[in-house]
Amino acid sequence: NAGVIQTPRHKVTGKGQEATLWCEPISGHSAVFWYRQTIVQGLEFLTYFRNQAPIDDSGMPKERFSAQMPNQSHSTLKIQSTQPQDSAVYLCASSHSGTNTEVFFGKGTRLTVV
Amino acid sequence: GDSVTQTEGQVTVSESKSLIINCTYSATSIGYPNLFWYVRYPGEGLQLLLKVITAGQKGSSRGFEATYNKEATSFHLQKASVQESDSAVYYCALSANSGTYQRFGTGTKLQVVP
Numbered sequence: 321n322a323g324v325i326q327t328p329r330h331k332v333t334g335k336g337q338e339a340t341l342w343c344e345p346i347s348g349h350s351a352v353f354w355y356r357q358t359i360v361q362g363l364e365f366l367t368y369f370r371n372q373a374p375i376d377d378s379g380m381p382k383e384r385f386s387a388q389m390p391n392q393s394h395s396t397l398k399i400q401s402t403q404p405q406d407s408a409v410y411l412c413a414s415s416h417s418g419t420n421t422e423v424f425f426g427k428g429t430r431l432t433v434v
Numbered sequence: 435g436d437s438v439t440q441t442e443g444q445v446t447v448s449e450s451k452s453l454i455i456n457c458t459y460s461a462t463s464i465g466y467p468n469l470f471w472y473v474r475y476p477g478e479g480l481q482l483l484l485k486v487i488t489a490g491q492k493g494s495s496r497g498f499e500a501t502y503n504k505e506a507t508s509f510h511l512q513k514a515s516v517q518e519s520d521s522a523v524y525y526c527a528l529s530a531n532s533g534t535y536q537r538f539g540t541g542t543k544l545q546v547v548p
Contacts, residue, residue, distance in 0.1 A: 355538075361540070362538060362539060362540030363540075365535050413480075422470075422482045423482070423536055424481075425472075426479060427479040428479070
């Protein structure tokens with residue numbers, strides 16, 4: 321079990337460029353979550369899927385951010401027209417049956433917008 | 435909405451001394467949320483330390499303990515004698531039984547010094 325795999329581990333983009341972050345959840349897990357980690361805000365929830373269906377995206381900035389889960393083995397978080405304030409560590413996590421059980425996190429993608 | 439508040443910033447403790455990291459919660463969507471402590475060791479991903487899903491119960495792991503106190507809406511993390519290997523960032527989290535995502539506090543960095 322390789323755990324939750326996130327790629328790339330580090331990404332540097334220029335202001336205005338697009339960034340796509342990838343996540344491979346643990347096989348068999350039905351729930352996939354995206355969080356953003358900053359020093360000021362801590363761990364902010366962005367969105368989550370259950371059985372590939374979007375369940376709650378209340379934490380997603382309404383513009384420029386989108387997430388998809390085209391199949392059970394991967395999810396993507398896309399940020400269009402990146403801004404310096406998007407710089408953060410983006411964490412993907414998965415769990416077996418929703419959110420009342422242990423959530424397993426990937427090591428994150430550190431996004432730096434210059 | 436539901437939220438978690440924990441000791442902010444960094445806590446420095448001398449080796450073999452006791453530790454307490456405060457965590458209080460607000461759960462407006464449900465009276466008895468599930469409560470968690472997660473830990474991120476240097477260079478590693480966020481991982482579950484302990485969880486308690488029943489009010490009044492205590493969870494323990496790796497010498498750490500936390501008691502679910504519904505009267506005080508608290509879930510403080512304690513350890514009687516810390517070691518340098520406990521140096522990490524600790525996050526308190528909650529989830530509602532309605533199947534929503536886990537909400538995290540801002541994290542507390544523990545530094546244990548000789």
